[in-house]
Amino acid sequence: MNVFIVYAHPSEDSFTRHVKESFIRGLEDAGHSYLISDLYQMNFKTDMSEAEYLRESNYRDDLPVPMDVKLEQVKINGCDAIVFVYPVFWTEAPAKLVGWFDRVWTYGFAYGNNRTMKQLAKGLVLCVAGNTLEKLIEMGHYESMKTVMLGDRLSDRVTSKEMIVLERMSKEYAEEREGNWDKHLETAYQAAYSL
Numbered sequence: 001m002n003v004f005i006v007y008a009h010p011s012e013d014s015f016t017r018h019v020k021e022s023f024i025r026g027l028e029d030a031g032h033s034y035l036i037s038d039l040y041q042m043n044f045k046t047d048m049s050e051a052e053y054l055r056e057s058n059y060r061d062d063l064p065v066p067m068d069v070k071l072e073q074v075k076i077n078g079c080d081a082i083v084f085v086y087p088v089f090w091t092e093a094p095a096k097l098v099g100w101f102d103r104v105w106t107y108g109f110a111y112g113n114n115r116t117m118k119q120l121a122k123g124l125v126l127c128v129a130g131n132t133l134e135k136l137i138e139m140g141h142y143e144s145m146k147t148v149m150l151g152d153r154l155s156d157r158v159t160s161k162e163m164i165v166l167e168r169m170s171k172e173y174a175e176e177r178e179g180n181w182d183k184h185l186e187t188a189y190q191a192a193y194s195l
């Protein structure tokens with residue numbers, strides 16, 4: 001399987017970075033090929049220009065999309081699975097990734113009557129949270145995260161989709177972070193291996 005990883009974390013000094021690396025090891029061991037967009041490292045522009053906004057809001061798929069957006073779309077259409085790896089920030093993905101969706105999910109590509117985005121076999125969201133999953137469920141945050149990422153953004157663009165929350169990794173709870181570390185990296189590895 002050809003896998004496209006969209007990775008968004010502002011620091012190398014993070015658990016999410018290890019998740020990405022473990023996931024890649026799993027892909028390699030399973031014989032999958034992959035490519036990655038490391039959005040912070042690429043300095044991917046995530047604020048929409050006025051021209052982009054006008055193209056979207058007026059449903060003008062005859063107008064061009066910027067080259068950096070086009071490149072991401074080419075990567076998507078060259079893969080069978082798309083995987084998002086990021087830390088949960090305010091119940092969402094980091095703004096860097098939210099902006100990636102704003103710009104890359106364009107009219108005529110990701111939505112509209114004649115969309116050109118390939119139907120992908122798999123979509124996986126692998127996110128790291130500070131809270132426990134139990135707490136995220138209790139507060140309704142888990143449902144929101146799934147609704148936005150799986151229900152809206154992935155939607156019917158992928159055939160099979162899943163969200164995995166690697167819980168309780170806040171530095172505020174150092175002992176639990178340490179205790180969950182290896183288990184979560186194994187989960188990331190297995191998720192890649194069994195794609």
Ligand SMILES: Cc1cc2nc3c(=O)[nH]c(=O)nc-3n(C[C@H](O)[C@H](O)[C@H](O)COP(=O)(O)O)c2cc1C
Binds near residue numbers: 089091129130169
């Ligand atoms: C700006 C910011 C917002 C955050 N918001 C949430 C949140 O809404 N829910 C949550 O469970 N954790 C939240 N966290 C905790 C992060 O998910 C935490 O940094 C991460 O799980 C730890 O992994 P890391 O070492 O890769 O950063 C937030 C962290 C930051 C910096």
